[in-house]
Amino acid sequence: MCVVVRVAGAAEQDVAWDAREVAVVVRAGMPTEEALAGVRAVLSDLGSVARGPGLWCFCGEPVSWPVPLGRSGLCAVAAPATP
Numbered sequence: 464m465c466v467v468v469r470v471a472g473a474a475e476q477d478v479a480w481d482a483r484e485v486a487v488v489v490r491a492g493m494p495t496e497e498a499l500a501g502v503r504a505v506l507s508d509l510g511s512v513a514r515g516p517g518l519w520c521f522c523g524e525p526v527s528w529p530v531p532l533g534r535s536g537l538c539a540v541a542a543p544a545t546p
């Protein structure tokens with residue numbers, strides 16, 4: 464079962480790992496960059512290895528990003544670094 468990123472309006476923490484739901488729960492209204500950094504940290508703790516820009520499950524599949532968290536920020540962060 465792959466990790467999902469979920470937005471919760473009443474989350475206690477900004478970013479939290481929910482093992483039961485295999486989900487990274489992000490509080491609604493978080494700035495995109497902060498949410499992304501938090502989710503990345505959780506995925507890294509889970510053993511995720513980045514295979515390119517974006518977010519990756521520990522199994523190697525891409526993790527989708529919920530639209531309410533902002534799309535442009537992810538694209539900016541996920542853009543490959545220019546040499």
Ligand SMILES: [Zn+2]
Binds near residue numbers: 466520521522523524
């Ligand atoms: Zn997976």
